[in-house]
Structures are given as C-alpha cells and as structure tokens.
Amino acid sequence: MRYDLLVKGGRLIDPQSGVDARRDIAVADGRIAAIESDIPTDRARDVIDAAGRIVTPGLIDLHSHVYWGGTSLGVDADRLAARSGTTTFIDAGSAGAGNFLGFRRHVMERSKVRILAYVNISFAGIFGFAETLMVGECSDLRLCDPREAVACVDEHRDVVVGMKVRAGKHASGTSGIAPVDLAVEAADHVGLPLMAHIDEPPPGRSEVLPRLRRGDVLTHCFRPFPNAPVFASGAVRPDMHLARERGVIFDIGHGMGSFDFDVARSMLKEGLAPDVISSDVHLYCVDGPAFDILVCMSKLMALGMSLTEVIRAATETPARAIARPELGTLAVGGAADITMIEERVAPISFYDARGAELVAERRLVSHGIVAGGKWWPNEAVDKTDDLAHYVPAERRTHVHVAARHFGRCC
Structure with missing residues (x-):
C-alpha cells in the first residue's frame, strides 16, 4: 500500500495505548494506515522527519x-x-x-x-x-x-x-x-x-x-x-x-x-x-x-x-x-490527528495569573500537526525561545490593562 504521508522516526507517546517507543506513523485518506517500528520512506508520497521529536495524539x-x-x-x-x-x-x-x-x-x-x-x-x-x-x-x-x-x-x-x-x-x-x-x-x-x-x-x-x-x-x-x-x-x-x-x-x-x-x-x-x-x-x-x-x-x-x-x-x-474515544489516541483506522513536539531544554520564566514567576528548565514546543491527514508545520518554531514573540507590540499595553481590570475573572 502507498501512503499519503509518513511521520518517520519519532518517539511516540500515546498514554491511552501505553506506547512510549520509536514508531513510524503512516497516513492515507485522512486516517492512520499503519503504526510500525520501521516503514520504508519509498512507500509514502510525503515524509515528515520526526527524529529527535516527540509524537503524540493530536x-x-x-x-x-x-x-x-x-x-x-x-x-x-x-x-x-x-x-x-x-x-x-x-x-x-x-x-x-x-x-x-x-x-x-x-x-x-x-x-x-x-x-x-x-x-x-x-x-x-x-x-x-x-x-x-x-x-x-x-x-x-x-x-x-x-x-x-x-x-x-x-x-x-x-x-x-x-x-x-x-x-x-x-x-x-x-x-x-x-x-x-x-x-x-x-x-x-x-x-x-x-x-x-x-x-x-x-x-x-x-x-x-x-x-x-x-x-x-x-x-x-x-x-x-x-x-x-x-x-x-x-x-x-x-x-x-x-x-x-x-x-x-x-x-x-x-x-x-x-x-x-x-x-x-x-x-x-x-x-x-x-x-x-x-x-x-x-x-x-x-x-x-x-x-x-x-x-x-x-x-x-x-x-x-x-x-x-x-x-x-x-x-x-x-x-x-467529551465521550469521543476515537480522539486522544493513535490507532490504525483512526483519525490522523497527530502532534509533533520538542522538549526544549533552556531556562525560561513562566507567570501565573497573579504575576508570580516560575523559572523552568524546559518547555514543550510544537513543530507542527497533522490535521485531517495533512501536515501543517509551525512556521514560528524557531522563535519560541522567547514567549514575547507572541505579543504584537501594539497589543502589549492594552492586554495588560485588561488583565489589571478583570484578571481574577477568567
């Protein structure tokens, strides 16, 4: 069988199935067609290199x-x-x-x-x-x-x-x-x-x-x-x-x-x-x-x-x-919803709703998703060492004004 997409060489972590191992995931017609330890790249039209990455259910x-x-x-x-x-x-x-x-x-x-x-x-x-x-x-x-x-x-x-x-x-x-x-x-x-x-x-x-x-x-x-x-x-x-x-x-x-x-x-x-x-x-x-x-x-x-x-x-x-057992896991025949992430090691400051700081040594960063069987890369993956890149300069001031007014609400 020839596949539309192959996610190759990633560490698959799927808590529902209990899998934490290197696995290749093949996709055809928007569904998971195969999950195996080694699927040849010549069997897929497109190949996504997941080596060194963590692959999870969407x-x-x-x-x-x-x-x-x-x-x-x-x-x-x-x-x-x-x-x-x-x-x-x-x-x-x-x-x-x-x-x-x-x-x-x-x-x-x-x-x-x-x-x-x-x-x-x-x-x-x-x-x-x-x-x-x-x-x-x-x-x-x-x-x-x-x-x-x-x-x-x-x-x-x-x-x-x-x-x-x-x-x-x-x-x-x-x-x-x-x-x-x-x-x-x-x-x-x-x-x-x-x-x-x-x-x-x-x-x-x-x-x-x-x-x-x-x-x-x-x-x-x-x-x-x-x-x-x-x-x-x-x-x-x-x-x-x-x-x-x-x-x-x-x-x-x-x-x-x-x-x-x-x-x-x-x-x-x-x-x-x-x-x-x-x-x-x-x-x-x-x-x-x-x-x-x-x-x-x-x-x-x-x-x-x-x-x-x-x-x-x-x-x-x-x-x-939400009573949708077909989601939240990766199984042959199931929806091809896949997330590829990296556990990036570098000090970073996180803040809670009160403004308290927590310095962490690592964080999770997305490299992209497979949604509906199609690969969708995170184009900003190389900018995610600094969370401030998410905040357009013109929005930073009024976002913080809103937080001061209603920060305890939602």
Missing part, C-alpha cells in the same frame, strides 16, 4: 474560546493550531442557543482543525467581555432558559459535547447559584456533562461543587483566592477531595486569571493533579499569561508532573470527558 484543548469574529473574546483556531500543537479545540460556551448556528456555519464548518463546543446556558453566550467592561451573560436570568439550550443541543448534537455555565460575581452578578441549577437540569435532560466556571464569589466554590455530578467538569480548578480550593495554610479543602472521589473532572482552564502556582503546588502535593490541562485561550490571554495549551503543559511539568502525565491530560482524558 492535542485537545478542552477549554478554549474560538468563536472568532462572532464574540469579543474569540481567537482564530486555525491561526493558533500549529503553534500550539492543537488539533481539536473545544469551545467552552462562547455561544448560546441564540448564536450557535452562526458559530457553526461561519467558524466550525470553515475551520481546518476540528472545533466542538459546549452550549452556554445563557441564550446570548458570552457577549460582554472586553478590555474595559465585563457584563456577565448569566447576570440576567431571563437569558438562562433551559428549554432554549436543550433545543440547541438537540439541533447540533454532532458538534456539541455538553452544557456550560459561568457562575460568580463577574459572570452571573446577583443571580447567585440559579444559573448553575438551570444548567445542571438542562445537561441532565440532554444526557450530557456540564462544565462549570467559577470566578469570584458569590456563588462560591462550596455552593457549586456539590451540584456537579460524575463526569461534570470543574474548570478553573487551580484558581487563586478568593474561591481558591485550598486554605491559607495550603491544605486542600475537603470538598475538593470529595468531588474527586465522586468523579468530578478537574480542568485547569488557565485563562487570564484562573491559575495560581501556589494553589497548584498544594493540589499536587495532596495527589490532586488536574485531570485535564486546558488553556482557556481567548483574546485577552493568548498573548499571556496562558498563551496556549503547550505553555500550560510546560508549567505543570515545571511544577512536578511528568511528560507522560501532561500529555495524558491533553489527549486521553479530555477525549474521555
């Missing part, structure tokens, strides 16, 4: 905002994909029932990479997110109609992975816990999981967590005070242990203001590593501090997680969270 960013052009916080998934090693973006509630069709027609269906989505319980989706204002979509309960949300899910089930609710002082104002209760009921009705965002109380984490069921996702699980999952002493709060035992999925959802190095250290110390590493990438954190999923994975490695663990948290576990 990364899945469980929490992103990619309704580009349709919402004020959306980023262009195609522009970010190769740089971040991401082949599947899960949009976390940018669109609600009132604008989901536009998201699907104008963004999802035109994207080169896969985009799936959570439907926001708010009919309007996230509409009031900007540098100088923050109007939470759940602050007006008239917008939180579970019947509209359920109808939207039923119409778009092939691309919908669950319901999304954003609760907290910024996202839901004085609505309290009501948006969460409405979203849980809607998620139960359609038989899908719920992703729950928390920012500053009220409502507090202690009100939201007991309502989450097995398979539901708590995003921003390592957020800073207030609403942190740890006491001032550093001990993890009991409700977090209970939620883990109950099967609630912990997702970091880094974003602009939701990841704290000290909180992460405390959680990891007590064995509560995140199930999922996601970026919560949007317009106001794509230039820092989150940047993309590989930067977030690199931060967790610097805090003590292993290479295999961070790859698992960006492949196997998010695929399981």
